[in-house]
Amino acid sequence: MLLVRARGKVRRRNSSSRFRVEKRQSGCGMRLDEPVRYSSSSRGIVADDGRWWAPLGHSRFRCYFAGHVLSTAGDSLVPLTIAFAALSLSGSAADVGWVLAANRVPIALLVLLGGALGDRWDRRRVMVCADVLRCAAQAATGLVLLSGQASVLLLVMLQAVAGVGTALFSPAATGLVPALVPHAQLRQANALLGIAGNTNKITSISLAGVLVAVTGPGVALLLDAATFAASTVALLRLRLPASARHPQVRVGLWRQVRDGAHYVITTRWLAVVLGYGALLQALVIGPHMVAGPLLSEQSYGGPAGWATIGVVQAVGSLAGGALALRVRPRRPLRAGLAISLLMVPYLLLFACGAPLWLVAATAFGVGIQGAFFLATQATVLQTHIPDHALSRVAAWAQLGNLVLLPTALAAAGPIAAAVGGQTVLLVGAGWLTVSTLVVLTIPAVTNLGNVAASPADRTGEAATSQRAAV
Numbered sequence: 001m002l003l004v005r006a007r008g009k010v011r012r013r014n015s016s017s018r019f020r021v022e023k024r025q026s027g028c029g030m031r032l033d034e035p036v037r038y039s040s041s042s043r044g045i046v047a048d049d050g051r052w053w054a055p056l057g058h059s060r061f062r063c064y065f066a067g068h069v070l071s072t073a074g075d076s077l078v079p080l081t082i083a084f085a086a087l088s089l090s091g092s093a094a095d096v097g098w099v100l101a102a103n104r105v106p107i108a109l110l111v112l113l114g115g116a117l118g119d120r121w122d123r124r125r126v127m128v129c130a131d132v133l134r135c136a137a138q139a140a141t142g143l144v145l146l147s148g149q150a151s152v153l154l155l156v157m158l159q160a161v162a163g164v165g166t167a168l169f170s171p172a173a174t175g176l177v178p179a180l181v182p183h184a185q186l187r188q189a190n191a192l193l194g195i196a197g198n199t200n201k202i203t204s205i206s207l208a209g210v211l212v213a214v215t216g217p218g219v220a221l222l223l224d225a226a227t228f229a230a231s232t233v234a235l236l237r238l239r240l241p242a243s244a245r246h247p248q249v250r251v252g253l254w255r256q257v258r259d260g261a262h263y264v265i266t267t268r269w270l271a272v273v274l275g276y277g278a279l280l281q282a283l284v285i286g287p288h289m290v291a292g293p294l295l296s297e298q299s300y301g302g303p304a305g306w307a308t309i310g311v312v313q314a315v316g317s318l319a320g321g322a323l324a325l326r327v328r329p330r331r332p333l334r335a336g337l338a339i340s341l342l343m344v345p346y347l348l349l350f351a352c353g354a355p356l357w358l359v360a361a362t363a364f365g366v367g368i369q370g371a372f373f374l375a376t377q378a379t380v381l382q383t384h385i386p387d388h389a390l391s392r393v394a395a396w397a398q399l400g401n402l403v404l405l406p407t408a409l410a411a412a413g414p415i416a417a418a419v420g421g422q423t424v425l426l427v428g429a430g431w432l433t434v435s436t437l438v439v440l441t442i443p444a445v446t447n448l449g450n451v452a453a454s455p456a457d458r459t460g461e462a463a464t465s466q467r468a469a470v
Contacts, residue, residue, distance in 0.1 A: 082099055108399070120253065170266070198371060293306050
């Protein structure tokens with residue numbers, strides 16, 4: 001360890017290593033002349049701050065965190081409330097499917113464009129516009145439901161508008177986080193955001209059910225709109241550095257989309273990890289979401305058993321977030337991929353009809369691996385991808401979940417009916433085991449370490465690399 005006192009950002013050299021000192025933020029300003037501890041790494045010096053609450057010490061992150069909590073709460077309220085809104089109009093399951101799909105399809109179609117906009121424009125403003133769009137769409141949906149003038153077609157149109165907002169918001173949000181905390185605290189920041197999101201998923205579903213039952217879906221959707229409005233206010237309070245407000249890449253928009261795809265394809269570790277995640281959604285997660293309820297109906301008393309497994313998995317996701325807060329592996333992708341194997345015992349026991357308590361216990365591990373992997377992946381992207389390409393890469397990371405997962409859900413039903421839910425889960429467990437072990441043999445993935453460069457440094461370094469010039 002070295003103890004360095006710095007004013008601003010400076011660079012020093014000696015015969016064996018390069019030293020870099022970052023400005024550290026406190027509130028909306030910078031604290032200079034502050035002692036900073038550094039530890040060596042293969043690409044320089046990384047500030048080492050193990051306090052899990054450290055990101056909350058910065059007013060920029062606190063402001064963003066408040067907006068994130070409110071925004072994810074709104075996202076979590078939507079599926080249940082809009083589903084019951086559609087049911088209240090027609091009572092048709094098909095209409096429920098159309099309304100839910102209307103919210104998801106624009107996200108799948110436009111998320112890559114949203115990533116390009118996040119790299120091209122001020123990310124905070126992109127997120128504000130997205131929240132305004134979602135607020136307006138959900139407020140209009142709530143009002144037409146309360147007025148009695150709603151129709152299924154109108155709900156489809158309004159939810160499509162809300163989906164456009166989400167397509168713009170998500171990639172920009174991933175790209176904004178590195179501007180809010182010191183580089184060394186990105187791991188804790190992503191873990192805190194993940195814990196907040198998972199907590200919202202648990203509490204918002206219960207809250208949505210109560211609201212719909214007591215006040216009806218119209219009032220619930222107006223509350224949903226209020227969460228997006230509050231998120232907008234929180235984002236407007238952010239005061240970002242000039243480098244975060246004014247991205248320097250000014251090429252054509254569609255050229256940015258193409259160059260983002262080229263960057264993903266030609267960066268080996270990135271292509272492998274994103275491909276692994278997309279196929280995991282298609283061949284494991286999607287089939288499990290269909291086969292799980294079928295097997296629960298056969299062996300665990302139907303909805304009660306499936307709900308028990310879901311609750312335990314959700315609690316496990318909170319534990320996984322806490323693990324990501326405390327653990328900083330030297331090879332983050334190796335750790336994130338290896339922990340995915342915690343899903344295998346769960347899938348095997350579920351397929352074999354093991355006792356519910358044992359299946360639920362292994363579901364806790366599934367929650368842990370999911371939260372830890374997502375936090376690790378976000379941190380790796382933010383520390384290894386050039387800042388001016390980060391939102392586009394984040395959009396590609398989300399594309400598997402947005403496109404392949406719905407496709408898998410549609411295909412898994414007929415397959416499970418033909419071969420049985422047990423076979424579907426066993427095949428998923430086999431694929432997960434083989435694919436994870438294969439990916440763990442690729443040096444470009446498993447040898448990727450923690451990076452010392454700050455977002456600004458990564459941008460500068462990328463400018464000298466032909467492959468990173470996107």
